[in-house]
Amino acid sequence: MRRITYIYIIVAAIALGLSPSLCFAQSQTPQRNITIREVSVVADRPMKEIGVQQTKFDSVVLKENVALSFADVLAFNSSIFVKSFGRATLSTVAFRGTSPSHTQVSWNGMKINNPMLGMTDFSMIPSYFIDDASLLHGTSSVNDTGGGLGGAVKLATAPAAADGFGLQYVQGVGSFKTFDEFLRLTYGNRNWQLSTRVVYSSSPNEYKYRNRDKKENIYDEQMNIIGQYYPTERNKSGSFKDLHILQEAYYNTGRGDRFGLNAWYINSNRELQMLTTDYGDEHDFDNRQREHTFRSVLSWDHLRSNWKVAAKAGYIHSWMAYDYKRDMGNGYMASMTRSRSNVDTFYGQLDGEYYIGSKWLFTANITAHQHFVKSQDKNIILQEGNRAVVGYDKGRIELTGSVSAKWKPNERLGISAVLREDMFGTEWTPFIPALFVDGVISHKGNVVAKASISRNFRFPSLNDLYFLPGGNPDLRKEQGWTYDAGVSMAIGKSESYSFTASATWFDSYVDDWIIWLPTTKGFFSPRNIKRVHAYGVEVEANLDVKLSQEWNLGVNTNLSWTPSINEGEPMSPADKSVGKQLPYVPEYTATATARLGWRSWSLLYKWCHYSERYTMSSNDLSLSGNLPKYYMNNITLEKSIQTSWADLSIKGSINNLFDEEYLSVLSRPMPGINFEIFLGITPKWGKRNR
Numbered sequence: 001m002r003r004i005t006y007i008y009i010i011v012a013a014i015a016l017g018l019s020p021s022l023c024f025a026q027s028q029t030p031q032r033n034i035t036i037r038e039v040s041v042v043a044d045r046p047m048k049e050i051g052v053q054q055t056k057f058d059s060v061v062l063k064e065n066v067a068l069s070f071a072d073v074l075a076f077n078s079s080i081f082v083k084s085f086g087r088a089t090l091s092t093v094a095f096r097g098t099s100p101s102h103t104q105v106s107w108n109g110m111k112i113n114n115p116m117l118g119m120t121d122f123s124m125i126p127s128y129f130i131d132d133a134s135l136l137h138g139t140s141s142v143n144d145t146g147g148g149l150g151g152a153v154k155l156a157t158a159p160a161a162a163d164g165f166g167l168q169y170v171q172g173v174g175s176f177k178t179f180d181e182f183l184r185l186t187y188g189n190r191n192w193q194l195s196t197r198v199v200y201s202s203s204p205n206e207y208k209y210r211n212r213d214k215k216e217n218i219y220d221e222q223m224n225i226i227g228q229y230y231p232t233e234r235n236k237s238g239s240f241k242d243l244h245i246l247q248e249a250y251y252n253t254g255r256g257d258r259f260g261l262n263a264w265y266i267n268s269n270r271e272l273q274m275l276t277t278d279y280g281d282e283h284d285f286d287n288r289q290r291e292h293t294f295r296s297v298l299s300w301d302h303l304r305s306n307w308k309v310a311a312k313a314g315y316i317h318s319w320m321a322y323d324y325k326r327d328m329g330n331g332y333m334a335s336m337t338r339s340r341s342n343v344d345t346f347y348g349q350l351d352g353e354y355y356i357g358s359k360w361l362f363t364a365n366i367t368a369h370q371h372f373v374k375s376q377d378k379n380i381i382l383q384e385g386n387r388a389v390v391g392y393d394k395g396r397i398e399l400t401g402s403v404s405a406k407w408k409p410n411e412r413l414g415i416s417a418v419l420r421e422d423m424f425g426t427e428w429t430p431f432i433p434a435l436f437v438d439g440v441i442s443h444k445g446n447v448v449a450k451a452s453i454s455r456n457f458r459f460p461s462l463n464d465l466y467f468l469p470g471g472n473p474d475l476r477k478e479q480g481w482t483y484d485a486g487v488s489m490a491i492g493k494s495e496s497y498s499f500t501a502s503a504t505w506f507d508s509y510v511d512d513w514i515i516w517l518p519t520t521k522g523f524f525s526p527r528n529i530k531r532v533h534a535y536g537v538e539v540e541a542n543l544d545v546k547l548s549q550e551w552n553l554g555v556n557t558n559l560s561w562t563p564s565i566n567e568g569e570p571m572s573p574a575d576k577s578v579g580k581q582l583p584y585v586p587e588y589t590a591t592a593t594a595r596l597g598w599r600s601w602s603l604l605y606k607w608c609h610y611s612e613r614y615t616m617s618s619n620d621l622s623l624s625g626n627l628p629k630y631y632m633n634n635i636t637l638e639k640s641i642q643t644s645w646a647d648l649s650i651k652g653s654i655n656n657l658f659d660e661e662y663l664s665v666l667s668r669p670m671p672g673i674n675f676e677i678f679l680g681i682t683p684k685w686g687k688r689n690r
Helices: 002-015 020-027 070-077 138-143 462-466
Strands: 054-056 081-084 091-094 103-107 132-137 151-156 164-174 178-188 192-203 207-210 216-219 225-229 232-235 240-252 257-271 285-303 307-327 333-356 360-381 386-407 413-424 432-442 447-458 478-493 497-518 524-546 551-561 564-566 588-598 601-610 630-642 646-655 674-683
Touching: 070 081, 070 091, 070 588, 070 601, 132 138, 138 151, 138 386, 138 413, 138 432, 138 447, 138 478, 178 674, 285 333, 360 462, 386 462
Parallel strands: 103 151
Antiparallel strands: 054 132, 081 091, 132 151, 164 178, 164 674, 178 192, 192 240, 207 232, 216 225, 240 257, 257 285, 285 307, 307 333, 333 360, 360 386, 386 413, 413 432, 432 447, 447 478, 478 497, 497 524, 524 551, 524 564, 551 588, 588 601, 601 630, 630 646, 646 674
16 A cells, blocks of 8 residues: 555656756756757668568557557557457467467577467567567568468567666556566666666456356346346456566677677466356465566677678576366365476577678578477376376477578569478478569659568477377478568658558468367367468558647558468368368457657557457357457557656556457456556666756
């Protein structure tokens, strides 16, 4: 209670103009809103991006507020569908109509997909820890890695560019007694850049929701049913405590060599909330997930005028625990599931680039990930008083190597050819070719056309092969071809506006698609579907307008149409999934953000839409076989205050502005309208009056 009172006092102080001494400091400070004339910069298209379809995220989006995970960034700023159970719960993506395991995710070059599950939980990635982020769509992922049948997500950190000591602190307070805290300490000089970042989030996460999976009867005096209604319930079992610490150190020799160290520690303790179909008391069970993860990357970059060599080495250790306990009726909590998993990954990478004039670029890359996984499910058997242990203990090496040649015969045309090969365990893929072409159609409007084609493969995850019960060691690797074609444009007027837009068509055929299906023995097991056809259109547009000397407007929109159809053969006479949309893949997604700035004020509006999603492969609408479409609206107002001794900010956000009732995953309750307040301070140590 003291903590909340203290924060409210700070909010009130800022709202009322701060303290007298601070007001005096402001009155002595010159006006800081200085209009700087825009400078137009003209450059050739980067040769490394010939024909590449990618989305780059602005740093303003990544640092919007400390409460955001990267799942939130993707949900409102891309055409990717994010499937989430709510705040601090598993958040996975469907990139171009594919499954979560078809999206490859790297952090500072090291792949962070869980080797057991094959996917990444984006709720475990604080957006404040990411300085550079981009999406590689479809075929473009082959430039970076194999296995990205949908695409790839590249995440990276960068030196802080600090001059001396620096500090930034942000405190967030939100609905449901939610607290978010961020601290960054930096030090920098000509050669060194050091940074320590800490994010801590906690909440009992109790919120009310209308449960439309239950009905309560209304009785008259004679106990006759005269009506029914959906009860309002409270989510009481979704608490979380997440701690993230990121340490960075960079050393630049000033002679073309830079050394880097990135170390990221995660400590997470999360409850899994009750389903909307549960009728028990939340005190009768404990459903909890814990994780301790350490990731580290050492890097060396050697730069010369026309060539570059880079090397990286890394290590990941993850300890994951899942416990499910139930009250046996006598106050004793019996352990029904006690799962423990340990994952150790060793990583190494070597890159090279060589330019021949301004027309040729040759690159080579080899990357290795060695995984060691030990997974155990320990079930307590009360009748015999002993413990049965099932699981697996496996290791697997993943090698991938590529070479590419990029050629620009003239300023209008660019051609790139990539050849990649992957090895998982002892099995090699055939060569993975990719061809990219782009060309300037018109300098007026900067109209550029792009096209690409690539083959790709993805090997089954370790759980796909060895999970007990259900793993299938006879699974075949997924394989397919993807075709992309698109056009982009960019126009603008100095000190007035800029407008960019792009539209892309893609077509992907994947054979031996892996999907987990129920068996007659009562558990699920993965199988290869013969073919999935994913295709569609992606559209993106960005507008920045300088309305006046003090008013600015920025708008970003994304739209995608992504049918993802099972075109395999029926597995049984009762199989109704052929010709149907894959489960949990919306056919339409759309997002829009608008930012209006006036002096030191900023108003941000975010909107996203997901169309209907099916929960069954047959697209059957009975028995909760679908989730209705929904629209999400968020709004944020921010005020920046500059003084001679610090930069201050106060920000208020309203999430789910119109109190939408919606579900992202079947039977998982989602919160209604909720609020957040953030206070930030960045002292100007040694920088006063500069």
